[in-house]
Amino acid sequence: MSTLYGWDASDYDVDRGLTVDRVRAAKALGIDFMTYKGTEQSRGGTFHSQYYGMMLTAAKDAGIPFLGMYAVVHSGVSTTAQAITAIDYADQHTPWWRGFSGFFWQIDLERWPTDDVPPSVGVDVARELEARTNKKAVMYASRGQYRSGDLGDYPRWNADYPYRVAENFKAAYARAGGNSGPGWVRYGRPVQMPQVWQYTDSAIIGHQHTCDADAFRGTTEDFARMIGAAPPKGDDTVLASFFGTPYHDLSLDTTDTFHAIRWSTGYYGWTIPGAGTISQQATIDLRGLLAGDLVRVRAEYLSPGHPSPETPLLAQEVVSFDPSSTGDVFVVTTPNVNVELPASTDVLIQVAVRPVDGDTTRKLVYGDLTRMSVLLFNQAG
Structure with a gap:
């Protein structure tokens, strides 16, 4: 029996050292599906992940065929509101998701010390998400917490850790019993075998x-069938790639004028x-922003024989909160853009900031x- 391996992550993993590079390396290591926490809406307020868009887009760029956002659900809040919050956040930070065949929703249904979330909440949010997006939902609800709960007819995602040993993910699966391990057991109502085991x-x-x-x-075809996706057609042929981080101590003024980012290569x-x-x-991390500043990001494509470059706007976002409340971090993530270009075209990213206070003397520093990631490829037929 074939086995696919997955990784579900969150901003806690960033606290433990997760980077875009590590996500991009996951496909080559054998990761075939990945989810990342996006939202959590409770009576106490709404959590939005800081790094969801950056990390899930990196997974997409790496060629991981099945990707999802997980939403932690709670009681005491409208299930419709929780679904809309998740959809709006996905639209804002992964605008490619609607056209990505392998995208799905992961409902994170758990019993918390302060909120004994009933299974009906997870089922209702899943129903809302599927109805509003035409994307399938998978129900993360462990047998330990929801052994006899009515979990609907959604694919089950069990959580059961026979061992907690720091080792390679494939070795850990073998230690846990592999495809015959204790996590593969029927539970819930209707009684079902889980499709995924954490x-x-x-x-x-x-x-x-x-x-x-x-x-x-199962196979990639089986996973695609579970989430109602088209089976992967095969990897695109990557001819070359570029991955850039900013030049040391690179700064930007607040004159609302576009300036190209200089990368660590010196170019x-x-x-x-x-x-x-x-x-x-591209992901833009500027330190020194104020709430209300407008950040605009555009590409520049300068092709041989063309005197004027193309400069399409990729993203613009008003700083919606005081960045000092999050360690001076405010990140703008552009959508993944596919463009056909001739050989020897120069590809750049430019950024402009319009200051809310009219102070054009402020200096911002790139965090x-x-x-910026760029892949040059021939698409598989």
Whole structure:
């Protein structure tokens, strides 16, 4: 029996060292599906992940075929509101998700010390998400907490850790019993075998420790069928790639004028070595922003023989909160953009900030979350 391996992550993993590079490496290590926490709405307020868009887009760029956002659900809050919050957040930070065949929702249904969430809440949020998006939901609800609960007819995602050993995720699955392990047991109403088993919270995936690792018994075609997706057609042929971090102590003024980012290579862009389609995505992390500042991000494509570059706007976002409340971090993530370009085109990212207070003398500094990734590829037929 075939086995696919998955990884469900959150901002806690960033606190433990998760980076875009580590996510991008996951596909080559054997990760075939990944989810990342996006929202959690409770009576106490609404949580929005700081890094969801950056990390899930990195997973998409790496070629992981099945990706999802997980929403932690709670009682005492409208299930419709919880679904709408999740959808709006996905639209804002992963605008590619609606057209991505392998996208699905993961409902995180758990019993908390302060909120004994009944199974009906998870079922109702799942129903709302599916009805509003035409994307399938998978129900993360452990047998230990929801052994006899009415979990609807959604695919089950069990959590059961026979061992907590810091080791490679595949070795951890073998230690847990593999495809015959104790997590593969029928439960809930209607009684079903789980489709996914989270078998450890202590796995090592590449250089990342303390990971939640998951297994699916079946092929990529089986997983695609579970979430109502088209089976993957095969990997695109990547001809070349660029991954840039900002030049040391790079700054930006607040004159509302576009300036290209200088990368750690010393150059302001990347010259693609051949004709083809590029897949481009950027994350902009500026320190020193104020609530109300407007951040705009655009690409620049300067092709041979063309005197004027193309400069499409990729993203613009008003700083919606005081960044000092989150360690001076406010991140703007652009959607993943695919563009056909001729050989020797220079690819750049430009940023402009319009200050809310009219002070054009402020100096902003690019933080270490700033990234640009570009893949040059031939699409598989």
